[in-house]
Amino acid sequence: MRISTDKIISLLFFVLSALYLYQTYQIRVFSFDEDAPFNAKTFPTFIAFFGMFLSILYVVLPERIPSKVDHKVLDYKSTLFLVVIATIYGFIILRAGFFLSTSLFLFFSYYFLGERRWIWMFVLSFPFVALFMFLLHGLLDIYLRDPFLKMLGIIG
Numbered sequence: 001m002r003i004s005t006d007k008i009i010s011l012l013f014f015v016l017s018a019l020y021l022y023q024t025y026q027i028r029v030f031s032f033d034e035d036a037p038f039n040a041k042t043f044p045t046f047i048a049f050f051g052m053f054l055s056i057l058y059v060v061l062p063e064r065i066p067s068k069v070d071h072k073v074l075d076y077k078s079t080l081f082l083v084v085i086a087t088i089y090g091f092i093i094l095r096a097g098f099f100l101s102t103s104l105f106l107f108f109s110y111y112f113l114g115e116r117r118w119i120w121m122f123v124l125s126f127p128f129v130a131l132f133m134f135l136l137h138g139l140l141d142i143y144l145r146d147p148f149l150k151m152l153g154i155i156g
Contacts, residue, residue: 005069010058017051024048081112097146103129 024044089105096104106125115121136142137155149155 004063007059010055014052014055017048021048078112082109097148098144099129099133099146100148
């Protein structure tokens, strides 16, 4: 019996989702928020269970058309760059803040994915994150600790 590559990837996705589910139970929730229908754990837990469900479905259900992948045309270098900058992003987000780290992450992601129009790279990273930050901080009253914007005097 031969197991297809897609089924192996689905099993790996199941393991990744299970690890993510374990991490969701490490999320601290305020005492007044524990019995709320929606809190900080709700959506991550849903995503973890949904990922596990989809991966099990893909493993159990038969494949209609086996997929053939030509590994010579895949761009592993760009994928590796994205993994590296995502890891760096995870390490610097608390020190640099949401705005600067997310904007730089998006900017370098566009570059590594092949975009070379600097104006579009800038517009789709810095102003986009600023708009998102305004929606969270200004309209929804969700405070994100941001040392960079605090240093500039934009948020308190």
